[in-house]
Amino acid sequence: MGIFDRFRSAGQAAERDKNKADTSEQDATRLIEEGHVLEAQGRVDEAMRRYLDAIRLAPKLARAHLNHGNALLAKGDLNGALDAFSTAIQHKPDYAGAYYNMGNAQLNYGKYNDAVASYRRALEIKPDYAEVHCALGVALKELGQLDDAVTSYRRALEIKPDLAEAYTNLGIILEHLYNTGIALLNDGKLDAAVENFHCLLKIEPKLADAHYHLGNALKKLGQNENAAASYHCVLGLKPDHAEAHSNLGVVLHDLGQYDEAVASYRRALEIKPDYAEAHSNLGATLKEQGKLAEAAASYKRALEIKPVFAEAYSNLGVVLYDLGQHKEAVASYRRALEINPDLAVAHSNLGSALKEQGKFSEADASYKRALEIEPDNAIFRVAQMFNLPIAPQTVAAAVAVPDDFDRSLKNFSDWMLAARGQRKQLVEALSLQPTFYLAYRYGNHVALLSRFGDMVAASTLQNPFKPVAKREKLRLVVVSNHFRRHSVWDVILRGILVNLDRTRFEVVLYNTGNAEDGETNLARSLSDVWRDTRTVAGLNGWLDAMAADQPDVIFYPEIGMDQMTLHLATRRLATLQVASWGHPITTGLPTIDLYFSGELLEPPEADTHYRERLVRLPGTGCCTTPIELKPEELPQLAADLALRRGPRFVIAQTPYKFDPADDALFASIAAAVGECTFILVSDPQFQWAMERLIDRLSRAFIERNLDPQKYLLVVQWVPREKFYTLLDLSDIFLDCLAFSGYTTAWQAVQRGLPVLTLEGKFMRQRLAAGLLRKIGMTDTIAATAEEYMAIAVRLAAECRDPERRDARRRALKAAAPLADNDVSVVRAFERNLIEALAERGRHFEPEPAGQHASSLSTPS
Missing domain, CATH: 3.40.50.2000 (Glycogen Phosphorylase B;)
Structure with a gap:
């Protein structure tokens, strides 16, 4: 054979080898595609055989090794998968997809640093690989590198704006950033999370988890109605989402919709009976409904499931205290603090319990510890600053109470100015009745209580008030926690309601308490409209009721013993707002116009004892009815x-x-x-x-x-x-x-x-x-x-x-x-209301039929 024949023969062999390789690669590709189909059908073992056959046909085909690795990973063989991905990269060093899959495998098995390295190598090869940027963000988040993770998600979205997974993960990151501290909230990243979830849900509106996290972000922003809407979206997509049911209950609680909140918690617990947080949340709402024994049972169930649940111990302590189990309450607070020494609310609750037990030094230490943890919490600040003795032990201590209160007022006022824009729960703090025990000390306290009243009113968001159209009858709203056997009802309120001239007055009763008895039924029967905590819940609920009822006069038989009453009394909600001596001292509030007392109760100079205009009703200022009871032996x-x-x-x-x-x-x-x-x-x-x-x-x-x-x-x-x-x-x-x-x-x-x-x-x-x-x-x-x-x-x-x-x-x-039965008191009460309204430009005289304003309606 000549030399040219040998070259011709070698070339023909090379051509045959190339053709054979092409054929093998084509066959291998076909096998890979078959493997894809089988894997999609869940037939992973058969798919694996196809991939191995492909590798035997084309050992250097990187794609075959990549798919083999994916199948191994699906079988749980991490090491085998990583070897397969490495082989793919050996045959194709610039194979970004192999690095991406290797990173995913490492991420799924907790090898976060290795995953980051794999993702970064993929991005060196293919910088605009959006899915890799997104996956890198997940790995960085797991490593706690939150800012870098956010950067990765944002880069993914710059490359591929419709990448839904990046929106979801970015939103979760931003919500998590909020939980790391108040400073990040002030940076507005939670708002950014909401924006991202909204963008995501425009692209894919059926992502339940996105709706859920959106609801969480909105809840933390205080946008409860929007949060509730998000949770409802979750439940429309996933009806058995226990966490969404529970969180919906929380926002419904905050909206004052207690019955609906309880229903949400109970649904969560039907789905997930051992959900400790839902049991605890249920306890909180039951407490607000006055169902203290049931609330305690819910907290105890939460603690059976989760014995190291500090918040549940703290909340249980509150309920136990309200049940009169004071020692048990203190023990519950202390257990909460053993679990979480930095639970500020437990320190404050413990302080309040110790104060009520007369342990003022220990109480002060607890309040101070709470403030070390949350220095801007106004509730803790009020509790600590107004930690005054309930029952002083010496004459000097009793005499010092007004001066100590004066000093506390100044200190709190200074703190308010210094902490403006940072303090929390100021209105709730100032409605904790820190002035109550001041009444039991000798002296004229009108100046102190007026300063406190100004402070409360200035801290209260005043609702826009517009006088209502003229009506035939004067609409009187009575706000009280005591439509039951109680001195406020028996002495002051009952006789007025029984004898009020109903041709001139409409009566709307707001029962802010939970306790009821036979007298409650009488009160209900004496009202044109009755509202209580079954139908109205929370401050916003009562404010909505006021807006719907449009009273001409609001009557507070006492101010100082009930927190919700004080919440309402600090606001201007009617043309005329009046109080009486259920708590026998000036309210000090700039929002109260008249104070009803009795001519036999007041000295000649009594006008100087009140911020309000003092009205001396006949006699003792009350129209009582004897309480007929049969004495029981002792x-x-x-x-x-x-x-x-x-x-x-x-x-x-x-x-x-x-x-x-x-x-x-x-x-x-x-x-x-x-x-x-x-x-x-x-x-x-x-x-x-x-x-x-x-x-x-x-x-x-x-x-x-x-x-x-x-x-x-x-x-x-x-x-x-x-x-x-x-x-x-x-x-x-x-x-x-x-x-x-x-x-x-x-x-x-x-x-x-x-x-x-x-x-x-x-x-x-x-x-x-x-x-x-x-x-x-x-x-x-x-x-x-x-x-x-x-x-x-x-x-x-x-x-x-x-x-x-x-x-x-x-x-x-x-x-x-x-x-008893001095009806002249009621007539004088009516006359003074009508005259005071006339002074304010509101005259009440009978009008021709059909020309008066519409009758009362219950707000939706």
Whole structure:
């Protein structure tokens, strides 16, 4: 064979080899495509065989190795998959897809740094590979490199604006960034998350997870209605999404839709019974509905599932405290803090519980710790600054309370100015009734309460108020937590509602409380419209009701004992807003126009005691009806008293109404009278305060060389039926000097029990005196402490003469009805409302039929 023949033969062989390789690659490609089909059908093993056959036909075909790696990964063989991807890269070093798949495998198995390296190599080869940028973002997020992850997602979207996965992951990242700190929220990244989710959902509106995360972002922004809409979208796509049901419940709770919130939590728990957070959220809403036992059960169930759930322990503590289980509440708070020492709300809750137990130093330490964690939290700040003694132990401590309150006001005002724009929950903080116990200390507190009132009003978002069109009847809204057996209802409110002229007034009652009894049914029957926490929930709900009802007058029988009442009273919601003496001291609020009291309760200079314009109604300013009850026996008390000699004085008041300055007076009475008994009634909520009061009184008795155990007898608080028996077993009712009691004195005279009172400088020290003046029994009203003691000695001597004793009791029982059914009070109340409205340009006179405004309607 010649040389040219040899070259020709070699060329023909090479051509045959090339043709053979082309044929093999074509066959391999066909096998790969078959493998794709099989893999899509879930027949991974058969697909694997196709890929291996392809590799045998074309060992250097990178695509075959890539698909083999994908199949191995689907089988869970990570190492085999990585080897296959590496082989693909050996045969094709610039194979970006192989690096991408290798990175995905590494990412799925938690090899995040390796995944980042693989993705970055893919991007060196193909910089505009959008899916790789997106996957790189996922790996960086898992490594905690959040800013770099966001950059990767944004680059993916620059390249491919319709890449839905990048929008989803970017939104999640931005939401997570919010949770890392308040500073990131101020940067607006949560808003950016919302924007990204909206963009994503325009591209793919059926992505349930995107709707869910959008709802979470909106919820954290306080956009509850929009958040609820997002969660509803989730549930339209995934009805069994337990987390969406639970989070929907949270926003419904915040919107005041408690029944709907409970239904959402219960649905979440049907889907996921061991969902601790849903049990805890359910507990929070049940508490707001006043279902405390059920709320406690929900929190306890959450803790059975998740024993290290600090927030649930803290919330359980709140419920236990409201149930009167104070020691258990403190233990629950402490357990929460063992789990999470930085749970600020648990420190604050613990502080409040300790304060109510009289442990003021420990309470202060708890408040300070809460503020170290959340220095801008206004609720914690108010609790700490106004941590004033409930029952001072010394005269000096009691005298210092107003000055301490003054100092607290200044400090809080300074903090408000310094923290403007950073403080949280300011309105809620200032509605925590930090002024309540100030009323129990001597002095004119109008200046202090007015400063506080200005502070509250300035911090309140004032709702736009527009006077309503003229109507035939004056529409009166009454706001109270006490449409039930309570002194506010029995003494102030009941008689007004029963006797109000309904030809001139429409009555709308707002019951902000949860407790009900037979008197609640009476109140409901006396209303044109009744609203309560079953139909209205949360501050916004009550504000919406006000906007719908458009009252001419709002009447607050008391301001100071109920948080929601104070929330509403701080706003201008009607042309005329008035209060009364359910809490017998000025409200201090610039939004309250009139304060209704009684001419027999007020001294001549009383106008200077009120920020509001004082209105002196006839008599005691109330139209009461006697409470007909059959007394129930107290055999143990009767037996105990039978062992004691001498007159029986009863002082049926809570311990914080006793001022230390008056302790010595009671000891002096005992010394002057001789053998006698002072019966004190202990409130279970303030057992500690009663113990301290007994310590105080004991010291006063010992200073007079008297054995306190022979004179002082403490009995537990009893129901009204048994309280009447307690009064019957007593000889003399001693009124507290610093804070008089109208209801107890009223009950005492009904039982014929002499009431000794000192008529002080302020209405809150003149309530019993006003009652006695009303019934014409004034010989037990003292003007000084010395006269108080002299009358006590005289009454004690009278008790030793059964005839004189019984005669006085008969006279008191005969006179007692003079205190009741004074309808002139109601007529004066009506007249003053109409005149005050006329001063404000609103005149109410009957109009021709058909020309008055539309009747009331319930807001949707």
